[in-house]
Amino acid sequence: MVWAFVALASCYLAAFVGSLIFLLYHINLWKYPVYYSAPLILAVYLPASVTILLPLDYVSHNAGPISGLHISDKTILLMWKGTYWTTFLLTWVFLPILQEFYRVGNYLKLEKLKASLKRNAKFQAITLLCSVACAIYLILEAGFTFRNLKSMIIALSHIYALVLALWLMAHGMVVIPKNKWLEGNFLQELNHNYLRVPKLVDVLEDTKSDFREDVLQVLILKENFTDPVTSGDFQYRDWILDLEAQIPEDLKDTVRRQYVYSEANTISREQVTNAFMTKLTHNFQTHFYKLLAHSSDYDIVLNRIVKLQKLIDARCAQDWTQRLQNIETSFLPAKMSYYYQCFAAPILARVQSILVFLLSVIIIESEFFHSTELSLINVIAYKLGIFKHNLTQAICLLLFFMYMIFCSVNSLARLKVFNMYHLVRRNSDPVSACFYGSYIARMTVPLSYNFVALFTSRKSIFEEWYGQSIHLAGLFNLMNNWIPRLLLVPVILTTFDLYDKIKNRIGLKSGMYGWADFDDADVESNTNDQNLVHNKRREVVIAEAKRLVAMELNRRESKTAISQRPARSGVYAQSKQPSGQNPGLFSASVDSLLSQNYPLEAGSDASPALWGRVSEAYRTLKSTVNSKLERTTPHENVALHYRDQDDAEDHLIV
Known part of the structure; x- marks a missing residue:
């Protein structure tokens, strides 16, 4: 019994560590209070723990207890109930309240909580109204009792989450193998990333424009209403200063330089009310979160483009010196690292693509023929002999179930939900993290029951308890049986x-x-489209993307050079690199991006004529930048307004 407890505790500890790593990869949890981070960690940890509990429960009741992991049925039932109802409260109560708490623009925490509760009360009221029809059906079908009401709540939540989870899973099972296969060809993946650049740039510039308007209002408020001498004890002073402190320094300087006084930009004291500040804060936070997300996406694509370009250069180089200059350092020896990154990694990507494609085919076929002898997962579990080894069977089922959850979560992270929620690396905002955390937790239990339904035998504690609610009424039972078979619809839509x-x-x-x-x-x-017109348009888009990438890399290189110039005091200014960026990575890649002499693969979309036009545009841009850097005075057509001479010197354009 002691060893079973230790083994189970080790598994759950591993799930907790994995959940924490996943969250820290997407959001900096440590800067948020415990009342935010604890529910979010729990929302991701509970689905991870289900991946351990479900195979343990199913295998123990169909193939016998697992050696060293035997748990009583009563304990398993308590674990299932605790997991489900904790997840239910998190996804329908706590996380929505936290999500609105960080979305609203109120300043004081008590006011934010009141506004969040008010918004969630409206949402819950709408949900209850939509449940009236189901309650009427329940009364006619099974009778109205507290137990049936509880089962109806479980069934409604199950059907809603199951439809969403299976749709996302179907998309992921097609896209993940496709993307992995694409990684096996550097040139195709490079063009794939180039095709994303123009759209990313447009979205990023629109977001910057919206955020600049909010920044301008905050700076005007700060200049006019935060000075104790001229403004007195202004009640919104701390609120304004808190907003001003969140503005990035480079953007703050840019807005100050471009600001020109006009009547349209003025804000009177009478305009500054609680409603005005609340709306401004909401817009400021929303646009700031979007800016962080889109900037992170753009940086990821830029880094990938530069890395792929270096790998292509390394493969086409004739001598080892040029090859090793384009290879990222690793724990492997230099030449071995070259062969791995340029040749072994693409082959491994193709092998991984084939493996996950086979997993996808097995799961999709099993969904269509679920609960029958034709289900491939059922054949693997009971016909291939692994059922004779309980631990092996549990590990096999664990891998299948984890892949199903991974496909759903991967598609969920890529889904554009009204362009409001963005799950990005390290820069996810608290509102988006709450949204995605709640849906990760919400989809896991319905997917668990769907996984059990793939087999001919559903014998388990989970089926005995959770299945009673699903089979409460004929309609719920019918939907639960046919929704998995409709998985083929999103698979076909995504594939073609x-x-x-x-x-x-x-x-x-x-x-x-x-x-x-x-x-x-x-x-x-x-x-x-396969038409020639669209192929030419694709070439034009790639050429435009290369121009945009070259401009961005050159801008960052110029910014680095300016920041490293000697300051007026004789001390070198510290280099301000973008977060997560390597300065050498960009500076060494601008010329290689624009002047390539390596042979292209068959079917390549890049052409020498396009490279020539892009190279000419780059040379023009480079000469323009160099001429501007030589100037020591501001542009004459930009009106700059400063409080005094010292302030003007601090913002002097070098």
Whole structure:
């Protein structure tokens, strides 16, 4: 018994560590209070723990107890109930309240909590109204009792989350093998990333423009109403200063330089009310979160483009000196690292693509023939002999179930939900983290029951307890049996890129209907048609993307050079590098991006004529930047307003 407890505790500890690593990869939890971080960690940890509990429960009741991991049925039932109802409270109560708490623009915490509770009360009221029809059906079908009411709540939550989880899982099971296969060809992946650049740049510039307007208002408020001498004890002074402290320094300086006084920019004291400040704070936070997310996405694509370009250069180089200059350092010896990054890694990516494709085929087939002898997962579990080894069977089922959850979560992270929520590396905002955390927790239990339904035998504690609610009424039972078979619909739509074609046919191509698109939808829509016109358009888009990338890399290189110039005091200014960026990575890659002499693969979309036009544009840009750097005075057509001479010297353009 002691060893079983130690083994189980080790498994759950590993799940907790994995959940914590996943969250820290996407958001800096340590800067948030414990009342935010604790529910978020729990929302990700509980689904991870289910991946251990489900195979343990199922294998123990179908193939016998697992050696060293035997747990009583009563303990398993308590674990299932505790996991489900904790997840239910997190996804329907605590995380939505926290999400609105960090979304609203109120300043005081008590006011933020009141506003959050008010918004959630409205949402819950709408949900209850939608449940009235189901309650009427329940009364007619099974009778109205407290137990049936509780079962109805479980069933409704199950059906809603199951539809969402299976749709996302179907998309992931097609896209993940496709993306892995793409990683096996450097040139194709490079063009794939180039096709994303123009859209990312447009979105990023629009976000910057919106955020600059908010920054300008905050700076005007700060200049006019935070000086104790001229403004007195202004009640919104601390609020304004807190907003001003959140503005990035480079953006703050840019807005100050470009600011020109006009009547339209003035804000009177009478305008500054609680409603005005609340709305300003909400807009400021929303645009700031979007700016962080889109900047992070853009940096990731830029880094990947530069890395792929270096790998292509290394493969085409003739001598080892040039090859090793383009290879990232690793724990492997230099030449071995070259062979691994340039040749072994693409082959491994293709092998991984084939393996996950086979997993996808097995799961999709099993979903269509679930609860029958034709289910491939059922065949693997009971016909291949692994059922004779309980631990091996549990590990096999664990891998299948983890892949199902991974596909759903991967697609969820790529889903554009009204362009409000963004899960990005290290820079996710608290509102988006709450949203994605709640849906990760919400989808896990329905996927667990769906996984058990893939087998001919469903014998388990989970089925005995949770299945009673699902089979409460005939309609719920019918939906639970047929929804998995409809998995083929999103699989076909994703495989053949039919989403855009259908939207075009029914007139839903405008931007307002893009909330259900995925991040890769914009790229795929550029490659749908086989016509020559669209192929030429694709070449033009790639050429434009190369120009934009070259401009961005050159801008960062110039910014680094300026920051490293001697300051007026004779001390070198510290280099301000973008977060997560290597300065040498960008500075050494601008020329290689624009002047390539390596042979292209067959079917390549890059052409020498396009490279020539891009190289000419780069040389023009370079001469323009150099001429501007030689100037020591501001532009004459920009009106700069400073409080005094010292302030003007601090913002002198070098």
